[in-house]
Amino acid sequence: MSSLHAVIMAGGSGTRFWPASRQRRPKQFLPLANGKPLIEATLERLHGLVAPEHVWVATNRQQAKALAKLLPNLRRERLILEPEARDTAPCIALAAATIASTDPGATMIVLPADHVIEPIDAFQTMLRAGAALAADGRTLVTFGIPPTHPATGFGYVECGAPIANAALPAFTATRFREKPDRATAEQFLAAGNFLWNSGIFVWRIDALRAAMDAASPPLAASTTAMLAAIQKQEKAATTRAFLQAPAKSIDFAVMEKAPAVAVVRANVRWDDVGSFPALAGIGSADPHGNVAVLADGATHLTLDGKRNIVYATGDRTVATFGVHDLVIVAVDDAVLVCPREQAADLKRLVEHVRAAGRADLL
Amino acid sequence: MSSLHAVIMAGGSGTRFWPASRQRRPKQFLPLANGKPLIEATLERLHGLVAPEHVWVATNRQQAKALAKLLPNLRRERLILEPEARDTAPCIALAAATIASTDPGATMIVLPADHVIEPIDAFQTMLRAGAALAADGRTLVTFGIPPTHPATGFGYVECGAPIANAALPAFTATRFREKPDRATAEQFLAAGNFLWNSGIFVWRIDALRAAMDAASPPLAASTTAMLAAIQKQEKAATTRAFLQAPAKSIDFAVMEKAPAVAVVRANVRWDDVGSFPALAGIGSADPHGNVAVLADGATHLTLDGKRNIVYATGDRTVATFGVHDLVIVAVDDAVLVCPREQAADLKRLVEHVRAAGRADLL
Numbered sequence: 001m002s003s004l005h006a007v008i009m010a011g012g013s014g015t016r017f018w019p020a021s022r023q024r025r026p027k028q029f030l031p032l033a034n035g036k037p038l039i040e041a042t043l044e045r046l047h048g049l050v051a052p053e054h055v056w057v058a059t060n061r062q063q064a065k066a067l068a069k070l071l072p073n074l075r076r077e078r079l080i081l082e083p084e085a086r087d088t089a090p091c092i093a094l095a096a097a098t099i100a101s102t103d104p105g106a107t108m109i110v111l112p113a114d115h116v117i118e119p120i121d122a123f124q125t126m127l128r129a130g131a132a133l134a135a136d137g138r139t140l141v142t143f144g145i146p147p148t149h150p151a152t153g154f155g156y157v158e159c160g161a162p163i164a165n166a167a168l169p170a171f172t173a174t175r176f177r178e179k180p181d182r183a184t185a186e187q188f189l190a191a192g193n194f195l196w197n198s199g200i201f202v203w204r205i206d207a208l209r210a211a212m213d214a215a216s217p218p219l220a221a222s223t224t225a226m227l228a229a230i231q232k233q234e235k236a237a238t239t240r241a242f243l244q245a246p247a248k249s250i251d252f253a254v255m256e257k258a259p260a261v262a263v264v265r266a267n268v269r270w271d272d273v274g275s276f277p278a279l280a281g282i283g284s285a286d287p288h289g290n291v292a293v294l295a296d297g298a299t300h301l302t303l304d305g306k307r308n309i310v311y312a313t314g315d316r317t318v319a320t321f322g323v324h325d326l327v328i329v330a331v332d333d334a335v336l337v338c339p340r341e342q343a344a345d346l347k348r349l350v351e352h353v354r355a356a357g358r359a360d361l362l
Numbered sequence: 363m364s365s366l367h368a369v370i371m372a373g374g375s376g377t378r379f380w381p382a383s384r385q386r387r388p389k390q391f392l393p394l395a396n397g398k399p400l401i402e403a404t405l406e407r408l409h410g411l412v413a414p415e416h417v418w419v420a421t422n423r424q425q426a427k428a429l430a431k432l433l434p435n436l437r438r439e440r441l442i443l444e445p446e447a448r449d450t451a452p453c454i455a456l457a458a459a460t461i462a463s464t465d466p467g468a469t470m471i472v473l474p475a476d477h478v479i480e481p482i483d484a485f486q487t488m489l490r491a492g493a494a495l496a497a498d499g500r501t502l503v504t505f506g507i508p509p510t511h512p513a514t515g516f517g518y519v520e521c522g523a524p525i526a527n528a529a530l531p532a533f534t535a536t537r538f539r540e541k542p543d544r545a546t547a548e549q550f551l552a553a554g555n556f557l558w559n560s561g562i563f564v565w566r567i568d569a570l571r572a573a574m575d576a577a578s579p580p581l582a583a584s585t586t587a588m589l590a591a592i593q594k595q596e597k598a599a600t601t602r603a604f605l606q607a608p609a610k611s612i613d614f615a616v617m618e619k620a621p622a623v624a625v626v627r628a629n630v631r632w633d634d635v636g637s638f639p640a641l642a643g644i645g646s647a648d649p650h651g652n653v654a655v656l657a658d659g660a661t662h663l664t665l666d667g668k669r670n671i672v673y674a675t676g677d678r679t680v681a682t683f684g685v686h687d688l689v690i691v692a693v694d695d696a697v698l699v700c701p702r703e704q705a706a707d708l709k710r711l712v713e714h715v716r717a718a719g720r721a722d723l724l
Contacts, residue, residue: 303714312697317381317697317720318697319381319700319711320698321699321700321708330697332678333677333678333679335679335680335681336681336682337683338682338683339684
C-alpha cells in the first residue's frame with residue numbers, strides 16, 4: 001500500500017494580520033488556534049494519521065529559523081526550503097520531487113499551515129476518505145466545505161456527478177472558481193452544488209505527475225528536473241529547476257485541467273482566518289459580542305464595549321471603554337486600532353507604513 | 363528682604379490618565395511637557411527665580427522613591443513627606459512649618475506639580491509680581507488665568523477692586539468658586555471679572571499663619587504644633603499635629619476667609635491637563651486634528667484617522683487606520699481605547715478594573 005506523507009505549506013507571508021504578523025512571522029505563527037500557533041495545530045491534526053517522519057513543512061529561508069524554533073520536534077531534514085515564493089504549484093512540485101526521491105509511490109497530502117479546522121477526528125476521516133479515492137493512482141482529490149454564506153473571500157469548487165462508494169460524499173470536480181464577486185457568490189450558494197475550496201489536497205505523486213504532464217508540461221518538466229537534481233543531491237540544479245516552474249497556483253496550473261479530480265465534501269468547521277474580522281468566527285464572544293484572542297498572558301477588560309475584536313499577546317491588558325466595532329491589536333512593539341469593516345483593507349495601511357519609511361515594522 | 367522658597371505639591375494620585383498613570387506613578391510623572399515629566403518641567407520653570415536649596419517638593423511615601431529617582435538633583439532633605447493625603451491645606455501647613463523652622467520670615471510660592479505653563483519668562487514675571495504684592499506681610503496672593511471658554515473643570519476667582527501699582531494687573535479677590543456647572547461658567551465668562559484659579563499661590567509664611575488664625579484656628583494650631591515639633595526634630599509629634607489639620611483645600615480653609623487676598627491676572631498659557639482630551643490643547647495636531655503625545659521612542663502612524671488623541675511611550679508604534687475621535691493609550695503593560703467624549707469619565711473604567719480584581723493595574 002502507498003505510504004502517506006503530508007506537506008504543510010507554510011511559506012505565506014501576508015500582511016492581513018499586521019502588526020501581529022510580520023514578514024518573518026506570518027499568520028501561521030499567530031496563536032489563533034485556541035492560543036496555539038496555527039502551524040502547531042496543523043501539525044497536531046496529523047497525529048495518528050501520518051507518521052511523524054512523513055510530515056514535511058515547506059517554507060522559505062526567511063521563516064525557516066523561526067519555524068524550527070517554534071517546532072522543535074520537526075526534524076530539520078523535513079523542512080523543504082522554497083528558493084523563492086512562486087505561488088503553490090512550484091512549492092508542491094518541489095515537495096513532490098523531494099518525497100518521490102525516496103518514496104516515488106507515496107500518497108501526498110497537501111495542506112495550508114494557517115487554517116483553523118475542527119474537530120480533528122472529522123478532519124482525519126475526511127483525509128482518509130480522500131486518500132482512498134486517490135488510491136486508484138489517477139484521481140486528484142480536493143476537499144470542499146459546504147458554504148454557509150456567499151463568501152467573497154474564498155475560492156469555490158463546483159461539484160458534478162457523485163462518486164459512488166466513497167466513504168464520504170464525493171463528486172467529480174467540474175470547475176474551480178477564484179474568489180467571486182458578491183453576486184456570483186450568491187449564485188453559487190443558490191445553486192447548491194458549489195463548495196468552498198479548502199486548499200487541501202491528496203493524491204499519489206505518480207498521479208500528480210501524470211496530471212502535470214497533461215495540464216502543464218513546463219511544471220511537469222520542472223518537477224522531473226528537480227527530482228533528478230535531488231537524487232543527485234545537486235542543490236543548485238534543484239533551485240534552477242524550481243525557478244523554471246510557472247509561478248501559478250496548483251488550482252490554476254493543474255487542478256482545473258486535470259482529467260480526474262474528485263472533491264470530498266468535508267464535514268469540518270473550517271476557516272482560513274483571512275483577516276482580523278475572521279477572529280469573530282473562531283473566538284468566543286462575550287454577551288456584547290466582543291471577541292478577544294489573547295496569548296502569552298494578555299488580558300482584556302471591557303466596559304460599555306460592543307462587538308470589538310481584540311488581539312493581544314504578552315504581559316499586557318487591553319481595556320476597551322465605550323467603543324464598538326473596532327479591531328484592536330496590541331503586541332510588543334505595535335498597536336493597531338481600526339474599524340472592523342476596514343480591517344479587510346489592511347493592505348492599504350501596510351503600504352502606508354512602508355511609504356512612511358517604516359519597513360522595520362513589516 | 364524676605365527670601366523666596368517654592369513648594370511643589372506632588373502628592374496627587376489621580377486615575378484620569380489611567381493606564382498611563384498609576385497610584386505610584388501619577389500624572390506629574392507623565393511626559394506631558396514636550397516629552398518631559400510635568401514635575402521636571404515645573405522644577406525647571408523655577409530656575410533663576412528660586413535658589414535650588416529653597417525648592418521643596420511635597421509628596422507622600424508611596425511616590426517618594428520614584429520622585430527621588432526622577433529628580434536626582436533634588437536634595438533628599440527638600441522632600442516633604444505628607445503622612446497622609448489630606449487635601450492641600452494640611453500639605454501647605456506642613457510645608458510652611460518646615461520652611462519656617464529655619465526661615466520664619468520666608469516668602470513661599472506654592473504650585474501644583476502637574477500643570478502645563480508657558481512661557482517660563484511670563485511665568486516668572488507673574489510670580490515676581492505676586493511676591494511684590496505679598497511683601498506687605500499681609501496679603502495672600504493667588505494667580506488667575508483669563509478664561510477662554512466656560513470651562514466646568516476649573517475653579518474660578520472673582521476679581522474685585524483693582525490693586526494700584528502692581529507690576530501686572532491685580533485685583534482684590536472677592537470670591538473663590540469651585541468647579542461650576544455649565545450655566546454658571548457661562549455667567550462667569552460673560553461677567554468678565556472671573557479668572558480661572560490656577561492653584562498657584564505666594565505669601566509670606568507669617569501672613570499665611572495670621573490668615574489661618576483668622577480663618578481656621580484648628581489649621582493654625584496644627585501649623586504651630588508642627589513647627590514646634592519640627593524644631594525639636596520630633597517626627598511622631600509632627601505627624602500627630604499634621605493629622606489634626608482639617609482635611610480641606612487651602613482655598614476653602616483659608617483663601618475664602620482671609621482678610622487680604624489679591625489675584626494677579628497671569629499672562630501665561632496654562633492648562634491643568636485634567637484628562638486625556640486635554641492633550642489636544644497641549645500637543646500639536648496634524649492636518650486631520652490628530653494629536654500624539656509620544657515619549658521614549660514611541661511613534662504614531664495614521665491613515666484616514668481624524669481627531670484622535672494618541673498617548674504612547676516606549677519603543678512602540680501606534681497605528682490608527684480609519685478611526686476618529688478616539689483616545690488611544692499604549693504603555694508597556696496596557697492599552698486603552700475609548701471615545702474622546704468618554705475619557706473624562708475614566709474613573710468609571712478604573713472602578714471597573716478594580717472590581718474585576720485587577721488592582722495590580724492601578
